[in-house]
Amino acid sequence: MNRIEGRVKVTGLATYAAEYPVAGMTYCFPVQSAIARGRIVGVDATRALAMPGVLAVLSCEEPPKLAEDADGELALFQSREVCYRGQLVAAVVADSFDNARAAADAVSVEYEPAVHDVTLSADHPGLYRPEVVNPNFPSDTGKGDVEAGLAEAAYTVEVTYTTPVLHNNPMEPHASVAVWDEEGRLLIYDTAQGASWARNAIAAILGMPAEQVRVVSRHVGGGFGAKGTPRPQAVLAALAARAVGRPVKIVLTRQQMFDVTGYRTPTIQRLRLGADADGRLTALEHVAYEQSSRLVEFAEQTATPSRVMYAAPALRTAHRLVRLDVATPSWMRAPGECPGMYALESAMDELAYAAGIDPVELRVRNEPETEPGSGLPFSSRNLVACLREGARRFGWETRDPAPGVRREGEWLIGTGVAASTYPARRMPSKAVVTVQGDDFLVKVAATDIGTGARTVLTKIAASTLGVVPDRVHVELGDSDLPDAPVAGGSMGTASWGSAIVRACEELKSNGKEGRADTAEEIAADARLARHAFGAQFAEVRVNAFTGEIRVPRLLGVFAAGHILDDTLARSQFIGGMTMGLGMALMEETLTDAEFGGFLRRDLAQYHVPACADVPLVEAVWLEEQDAGLNPMGSKGIGEIGIVGTAAAIGNAVYHATGHRVRDLPITPPKIL
Numbered sequence: 231m232n233r234i235e236g237r238v239k240v241t242g243l244a245t246y247a248a249e250y251p252v253a254g255m256t257y258c259f260p261v262q263s264a265i266a267r268g269r270i271v272g273v274d275a276t277r278a279l280a281m282p283g284v285l286a287v288l289s290c291e292e293p294p295k296l297a298e299d300a301d302g303e304l305a306l307f308q309s310r311e312v313c314y315r316g317q318l319v320a321a322v323v324a325d326s327f328d329n330a331r332a333a334a335d336a337v338s339v340e341y342e343p344a345v346h347d348v349t350l351s352a353d354h355p356g357l358y359r360p361e362v363v364n365p366n367f368p369s370d371t372g373k374g375d376v377e378a379g380l381a382e383a384a385y386t387v388e389v390t391y392t393t394p395v396l397h398n399n400p401m402e403p404h405a406s407v408a409v410w411d412e413e414g415r416l417l418i419y420d421t422a423q424g425a426s427w428a429r430n431a432i433a434a435i436l437g438m439p440a441e442q443v444r445v446v447s448r449h450v451g452g453g454f455g456a457k458g459t460p461r462p463q464a465v466l467a468a469l470a471a472r473a474v475g476r477p478v479k480i481v482l483t484r485q486q487m488f489d490v491t492g493y494r495t496p497t498i499q500r501l502r503l504g505a506d507a508d509g510r511l512t513a514l515e516h517v518a519y520e521q522s523s524r525l526v527e528f529a530e531q532t533a534t535p536s537r538v539m540y541a542a543p544a545l546r547t548a549h550r551l552v553r554l555d556v557a558t559p560s561w562m563r564a565p566g567e568c569p570g571m572y573a574l575e576s577a578m579d580e581l582a583y584a585a586g587i588d589p590v591e592l593r594v595r596n597e598p599e600t601e602p603g604s605g606l607p608f609s610s611r612n613l614v615a616c617l618r619e620g621a622r623r624f625g626w627e628t629r630d631p632a633p634g635v636r637r638e639g640e641w642l643i644g645t646g647v648a649a650s651t652y653p654a655r656r657m658p659s660k661a662v663v664t665v666q667g668d669d670f671l672v673k674v675a676a677t678d679i680g681t682g683a684r685t686v687l688t689k690i691a692a693s694t695l696g697v698v699p700d701r702v703h704v705e706l707g708d709s710d711l712p713d714a715p716v717a718g719g720s721m722g723t724a725s726w727g728s729a730i731v732r733a734c735e736e737l738k739s740n741g742k743e744g745r746a747d748t749a750e751e752i753a754a755d756a757r758l759a760r761h762a763f764g765a766q767f768a769e770v771r772v773n774a775f776t777g778e779i780r781v782p783r784l785l786g787v788f789a790a791g792h793i794l795d796d797t798l799a800r801s802q803f804i805g806g807m808t809m810g811l812g813m814a815l816m817e818e819t820l821t822d823a824e825f826g827g828f829l830r831r832d833l834a835q836y837h838v839p840a841c842a843d844v845p846l847v848e849a850v851w852l853e854e855q856d857a858g859l860n861p862m863g864s865k866g867i868g869e870i871g872i873v874g875t876a877a878a879i880g881n882a883v884y885h886a887t888g889h890r891v892r893d894l895p896i897t898p899p900k901i902l
């Protein structure tokens with residue numbers, strides 16, 4: 231089945247947030263803070279207001295009315311305090327984008343700067359233990375005696391890995407169009423990963439009942455987490471439109487996106503592993519140091535995958551956070567699992583070398599009976615099968631483990647393996663299905679961020695109803711539709727699909743209409759450890775003279791429940807793996823220690839993989855039957871592809887060169 235919206239997308243007919251034709255449109259361009267910390271003494275808009283086409287200037291000089299408990303990133307112009315460089319401190323509304331932009335340059339902001347601190351370190355005096363880490367895990371966990379486990383170990387690995395600030399770069403920039411009607415209702419066309427959540431958040435901030443706000447996101451050009459919660463431009467569009475009494479459009483520039491739409495926190499991760507003579511873990515400790523802003527506590531769950539992966543009698547995980555003069559970090563594809571598994575799976579490779587055990591075999595020997603952190607039974611777990619199948623397909627058995635010995639001309643060659651994991655969750659969703667002549671209409675406020683959600687939901691409804699997909703029409707991307715959770719956490723399909731199945735079942739029984747709300751069903755789910763697993767294999771070629779790294783082969787083998795659509799699943803897996811390759815070798819946002827804010831704020835400097843960088847990325851899967859998940863038997867697949875890739879590539883670089891780089895990205899200077 232082809233993507234339902236494929237034709238309108240490739241012919242340019244799919245309407246994205248910034249493209250809705252609204253009569254009387256005006257345009258807003260923000261002014262960003264030039265300092266990283268301090269106070270705004272005054273905002274002088276005189277010159278800007280005199281410029282052509284300018285309708286209004288918004289700033290803290292006349293704070294717009296917002297809810298008092300508003301998220302600090304969205305509480306625009308409420309305070310004179312500056313919390314990071316690039317923060318929105320004012321905005322101009324004008325009759326054209328160019329006039330707004332020109333006038334924004336003419337807004338004069340006087341600051342009283344203070345000394346800033348934007349540098350994360352593992353001995354920062356401001357580090358503290360957060361109460362919980364995202365979404366709601368304990369910060370620290372422990373069982374057994376780590377020190378004793380390390381003392382009795384035949385082999386130990388004690389290492390520190392670092393990962394840089396990383397930025398999501400969805401192709402569609404963050405954009406919002408806000409339109410107020412005469413009854414005081416607000417309509418926002420927004421690039422949101424979830425229309426219901428965005429509506430609720432925007433209404434709360436504006437102090438309005440949710441029914442008075444409507445968010446429409448019919449097509450979204452990628453999100454990866456950057457559009458998972460409303461960003462300042464959505465609130466700004468609403469405020470600006472209210473100020474000028476006309477519709478307002480805001481499209482953030484790529485540079486502004488780097489500043490105000492979130493990023494993956496940098497991490498420093500300390501791992502201590504001990505193993506007995508057979509390679510069985512005696513102790514595993516994983517401590518993650520990370521940052522948040524002064525505005526919001528965002529505590530990434532970086533060490534949590536170590537609670538899931540391997541059997542260890544002594545297991546300790548911990549998170550430490552420091553609040554810096556930086557923007558608030560946020561979700562980026564597999565937040566937590568992705569950087570956490572980079573460190574754990576690199577450390578497991580180091581342990582394999584220390585113990586002289588094949589890295590596939592080492593993982594197999596440490597397979598747990600139940601989830602190590604919680605003791606819960608797994609609903610299904612096929613990591614070992616993925617490792618074995620991957621090893622077979624990749625040709626692992628002929629591998630010489632010795633590092634730095636294979637060479638073809640200038641090129642050193644190596645292979646590496648790492649495991650993948652991601653939680654299989656679902657959240658309550660509503661859905662309605664009705665009969666329309668010979669066809670069926672499914673309504674759910676789901677979002678298709680480019681994953682193919684429309685298509686897979688159509689298939690789910692059609693198969694439950696027992697009709698061909700052509701007879702099913704799915705309406706999504708609008709908060710006026712039945713409430714649904716966000717397209718994130720790899721739980722969109724599981725959440726929306728569950729509600730659609732129940733609604734379709736009801737329609738089949740009454741012949742007319744089905745309405746479902748899965749809240750009770752999900753609350754009654756048995757306590758099980760639900761995760762998808764996978765194994766990734768990488769081949770690298772490292773130029774002995776230049777340090778250039780090429781990745782001729784990546785293979786991922788996944789066990790993620792019942793795969794609902796082969797084409798869409800492959801696309802998610804290889805997309806995640808490609809993004810993981812970017813993390814391994816290219817992606818890095820530099821923080822400007824001197825002035826605050828980020829250096830590298832565009833795609834010329836923030837490098838993401840291009841087609842030529844990924845000659846052969848292959849993803850396959852093992853079909854899993856798991857009745858403990860949801861009516862479809864599916865696990866989420868949007869994020870697991872990026873989990874483990876960077877470790878597999880880093881491990882392959884070590885195998886090729888004999889040189890262990892513990893600091894991403896692995897760029898040529900770190901090799902030579």
Ligand code: MOS
Binds near residue numbers: 423453455456
């Ligand atoms: Mo994704 S980081 O769960 O939107």
